[in-house]
Amino acid sequence: MKCSGCLKFLKESNSITCSIAACEKSFCGLCIPLASLSVDKRKLWKCPDCCATQTKGGNNSFTPNRYVEENITLRKKTDNINCDTYTNNEVKELLDEVRLLTKEISSLRTKLEVATASLNxxxxxxxxxxxxIATNDNRIKYLESRDTEIKILERKVSDLQKNLNEQKQQQLSNELEIAGVPENKNENLLHLSLLAARKIGVDLEDRDIDWVARAGPIA
Structure with a gap:
C-alpha cells in the first residue's frame, strides 16, 4: 500500500488510516506527525480530504506536512536587472540603431509609395x-457579320450573272447573222433582212424581227 500524500510505500508501524469508513486513506509518518497523536486520537483521525468537507477552523495539527525530498537545493530568486547597468555608450548605440531603423523604414515607405503609384x-x-480589346472584339464581330453579308451578295451576283448568261444564250438562239450583204449609206436594214429571207424562200414579216444591226461600222 502507498501513502496517499507522498505516494511512497507504507509501513504498518509508521502509518495512519482515515477513520471514515467510506475513505480509508492511509498516510505515512513523514506526511502526518504521528508522534503528537495518542492512541485514541489515531482511532478518530480523519484524513485532510475528509476534514476539508467539514467546516473550516479548529486544530489543524492533523493536516499532513508537505514532503520535501532530500538533496534538493532551493534557488534564490534572481534580482531584477537594474537599468542603471547600461552605460551611456550602450544607450547611444541603441539610439543610433533606432535612428538607422527609422531611416530604413522611411526609405521603405517611400519605395512602397512609388511602387503603389506604379501599380496604379x-x-x-x-x-x-x-x-x-473589347472595342476590337466588337469591330471583329462587325467585320465578320459584314463578311457574311458580302458572301451572300457575291452569291446573289453570281446567280444574277448566271441568269444573264442564260438569257443571252436564249436570245442568241433566235439570232441570225447574214454575211456578204453590201453596205450602203441610208440603207434600211429591216427591208434588207426581209428581202434576204424571201431570196432563200422564208416568208417573214416586220413583226417577226425584233432588232436588226450591222456587226461593224460603215467604212
Whole structure:
C-alpha cells in the first residue's frame, strides 16, 4: 500500500488510516506527525480530504506536512536587472540603431509609395487595354457579320450573272447573222433582212424581227 500524500510505500508501524469508513486513506509518518497523536486520537483521525468537507477552523495539527525530498537545493530568486547597468555608450548605440531603423523604414515607405503609384499606373493601362480589346472584339464581330453579308451578295451576283448568261444564250438562239450583204449609206436594214429571207424562200414579216444591226461600222 502507498501513502496517499507522498505516494511512497507504507509501513504498518509508521502509518495512519482515515477513520471514515467510506475513505480509508492511509498516510505515512513523514506526511502526518504521528508522534503528537495518542492512541485514541489515531482511532478518530480523519484524513485532510475528509476534514476539508467539514467546516473550516479548529486544530489543524492533523493536516499532513508537505514532503520535501532530500538533496534538493532551493534557488534564490534572481534580482531584477537594474537599468542603471547600461552605460551611456550602450544607450547611444541603441539610439543610433533606432535612428538607422527609422531611416530604413522611411526609405521603405517611400519605395512602397512609388511602387503603389506604379501599380496604379499599370492598373490604368490594363483598364485601357481591356477597353481597347473589347472595342476590337466588337469591330471583329462587325467585320465578320459584314463578311457574311458580302458572301451572300457575291452569291446573289453570281446567280444574277448566271441568269444573264442564260438569257443571252436564249436570245442568241433566235439570232441570225447574214454575211456578204453590201453596205450602203441610208440603207434600211429591216427591208434588207426581209428581202434576204424571201431570196432563200422564208416568208417573214416586220413583226417577226425584233432588232436588226450591222456587226461593224460603215467604212
Amino acid at each position: 499606373n499599370c492598373q490604368l493601362r490594363l483598364d485601357e487595354l481591356g477597353t481597347s
